Amino acid sequence: MTPDELSQLSVEERERQQGFEHCLNVCTAASCLSSGAEEVKKGLTTAVKEKGLREKCRIRGAGCMGLCSSGPLVALDPEDVLYQHVGVDDVPEIVESLDTQPVPRLLCDTTIPFFQRQKKIVLENSGRIDPERIEDYIAVGGYRSLARVLTEMDPDEVVQEIVNSGLRGRGGAGYPTGLKWGTVAKATGAEKYVICNADEGDPGAFMDRAVLESDPHRVLEGMTIAAYAVGATQGYIYVRAEYPLAIKRLRQAIKQAQRLGLQGDRIYETPFRFTVDIRLGAGAFVCGEETALIASIEGGRGLPRPRPPYPANHGLWGCPTLINNVETFANVAAILREGAGWFSSIGTEKSKGTKVFSLAGPLSRYGLIEVPMGISLREIVFDIAGGLPDGKSFKAVQTGGPSGGCIPARHLDTSVDYESLRELGAIMGSGGMIVMDESSNMVDVARFFMEFCMTESCGKCVPCRVGTYQMHTLLDRIYNRQGTKRDLELLSELCEVVRETSLCGLGQTAPNPVNSTLRYFRDEYEERLVSDGVRGPSGDPLAQVEMTP
Amino acid sequence: MTHKSIPTPDSFTLRIDGTDVVAQVGQSILEVAQDHNIGIPTLCYLEGLTPWGGCRLCLVEIKGSGRLLPACSTLATEDMDVTTTSPRIERYRRTIVELLFSERNHICAVCVSNGNCELQTLAQEMGVTHVHVPYRYPTLLVDSSHDGFRLDHNRCVMCTRCVRVCEEIEGAATKGVGGRGIDSMIINDLNEPWGESDTCTSCGKCVSVCPTGALTEKGTTFADMAKRRERRELLPYLTQTREGRR
DSSP: OOHHHHHHHHHHHHHHHHTOSEEEEEEOSHHHHHTTHHHHHHHHHHHHHHTTOTTTEEEEEEOOOSOGGGOSOEEEETTTEEEOSOOGGGHHHHHHGGGSOOOGGGBOOTTSHHHHTOOOSTTTTTTTSOTTOHHHHHHTTTTHHHHHHHHHOOHHHHHHHHHHHTOBOTTTTOOBHHHHHHHHHHSOOSOOEEEEEEOOOSTTOOHHHHHHHHOHHHHHHHHHHHHHHHTOOEEEEEEETTOHHHHHHHHHHHHHHHHTTSSBSSGGGSSOOBEEEEEEEOSOGGGGSHHHHHHHHTTSOOOOOOSSSOTTTSOGGGSOEEEEEHHHHHHHHHHHHHOHHHHHTSBOSSSBSEEEEEEESSOSSOEEEEEETTOBHHIIIIIISOOOSTTOOEEEEEESGGGSEEEEGGGTTOBOSHHHHHHTTOOOOSSEEEEEETTOOHHHHHHHHHHHHHHHOOSOSHHHHHHHHHHHHHHHHHHTTOOOHHHHHHHHHHHHHHHHHOSSHHHHHTTHHHHHHHHHOHHHHHTTOOOGGGSOSSSOGGGGSOOOO | OOGGGSOOTTEEEEEETTEEEEEETTOBHHHHHHHTTOOOOOSSOOTTSOOOOOSOTTEEEETTOSSOEETTTSBOOTTOEEEOOOHHHHHHHHHHHHHHHHHTTOOGGGOTTTTSOHHHHHHHHHTOOOOOSOOOOOOOOEEOOSSSEEEEGGGOOOOOHHHHIIIIIIOOOOEEEESOGGGOEEEETTTBOGGGOSSOOOOOHHHHHOSSSSEEETTOOTTOOHHHHHHHHHHHHHHHHHHHHO
16 A cells, blocks of 8 residues: 555545444443443444434444443534433434434533543544544544655654654653654664553553554554664564453454555555564563563563663563553654644643543543643542542542552642652552542552552562562551551551662552552551550561571 | 783773772673672572572662662673662661561571571671561471472572573473462472472482572481582582573
8 A cells, every 4th residue: 555545545434434424433442331332332223224324324333432431422423412321222212313403311511621621632533433444543544644754754753753742651650752762773683673561450540441442553553653763573562361352453453454554564665564463461460561571472471670771772582672552652643643843732841742541439420531741630630520429528549550659639739740740659650540539548548559569569579579568468457457656667668678679660669559648648547556565566476586597 | 809800801990889890891790799809698699590680689779870770680881880788778688688587487497408598698697686577477388299309488588599590501491480479489390299390300400509498408407518518519510501601
């Protein structure tokens, strides 16, 4: 395929779509599917067929529309109507009303801040295209950035464009993406690799899953552009096996791209070749750490190794390797389409662009949102999510999963950017955002995340393997009102040791939930302590026995 | 001063603990330090085996790096400024040793390696007289199914020296790690009794490299110093094998 043929295909597909008077987009991402979207889609298809409206009406399985709390969602094009909580019983009424007024009972107000305050780049096509058809993606301008990159730009120019955009890694740490690309581009090696990290494992996080399920070609296009920029010919998507729908759609997407010559040899009739393969994660959280991920792709046990050397110089099979997160790659095509200047005009001074968050917790509205960097936490919790229902009061918001921290109400006006969140003892993380009300006990919250880290520790380094176990024991003890002041001191000491001495990010950040809850909710720990005299210093008589040979 | 201290075209200088020292290209910080008799505590490291970086005892400060880095697996580079010890690092090392003692059942008095144990020596050198964290007292099995050797999980520190020597030197790859996190265990083949292993050549290298009493030869007593001697003889062999591979 040539770029001209791509434009031709795009025009044809748009004309085909305009041939329909109505298009009913049924959300078929995991959340809506689990509340019955598949039945709704089938029902709509049958009803339309029975009414003889097949020529007029297109039923399209689309990606995530964001407002998971109101699913299953059905959006009508071009009427711009959104129906919520659609059940199979509602199908006849919807089909009946297609040429008249929409069904008022099912209407979802799209003027609410949940929709109005978002800024969509990564999710721009999510819910608007059929993720299982490459033609849908091409119709909205997909693969055009890749065509431009391959025919008009040098690899250096592509790297420079990403540098200028100010894009930072969306996996959590926020390392400048352009700098990483530049390092891999400069590294020497017979072979280079591009890896997409889709091993999303934080509890309550589902951003990457939604992107892969809703717009898989976007990630493939980003990876292909990256491969051209750094000089790689082979790519891997490391996706966790717990995401069967995302895997299915990725597989389809790769096949479709190969069929159209957008992957494989001579992409767009240029000498550039690039192939993407899927590798499935077997459920280990630590495999989201880049060196463990590489070990896992190589077929070994998913264990991290000390850095340096960084994967950019010494990665997969010892070759220079670029590893970026799903959301990072999903930004690339848009940056090259609209320009680095456009991208860097969004967000704050140091954090550019937007960030996708998965909102969970006792909120009026929850689901998937994409907001510009620099928005305040208050706006997210109280405007976009509509606050907490039933008069519950806000207690804390947890960002960054087991590596993150809890932010109390008094810091709600903090701007959402990498630096500000880090200052509060939390992190941006990959985008999980869990809101807690007054019924949550913060010692329990810290214990939950510590248990997660303990069970997910790979066991390679001592501080993480034993330290997380000991911290969990202490938290358990304190939560059960058996801990002493000395236990609390010991907990703080262990937090420091584990943070400073662990081998990889898992251990280094495991104490964050404890540290942040200790910082903002220390009273909840202290009110559970018993006096020192009740138990010995460590509760263990043998601990006092001197150890000599 | 060893021969490695003499400047060659492949040598450069760096600072360790305020002293300028000569290093060869490709040497780790630990190797340079050992060449110059600067002591850095180690446990999982063993000369001749691929560095593992798991015990975290050899962590050192490097000026300009925000994090502590393991000396065993960090390459020395020109003009590096390394600090091998400080009150902070010593505190961390002590805590790590305490964590190791708390993890399994290290009862020196009934151990065949008493007086000949690297964990015990580390504790003595660091002045660890108390363990401040709660002991776990896990219930662990002892694998005595092998004719000549015994694997006592109670005394294992998961340094994986045995795993590495079995794969890298003997080429048998009998030993491996099973389980995850705190439940990690040294296993034989696909977690079979050692005596039933098809791949084990009974070479005994794993026993020689074990820093504690986890891997022992049957019939040895706690006063038996054979193990230590044997280990000394193995080192040059390991080094030679590695040099040959380079």
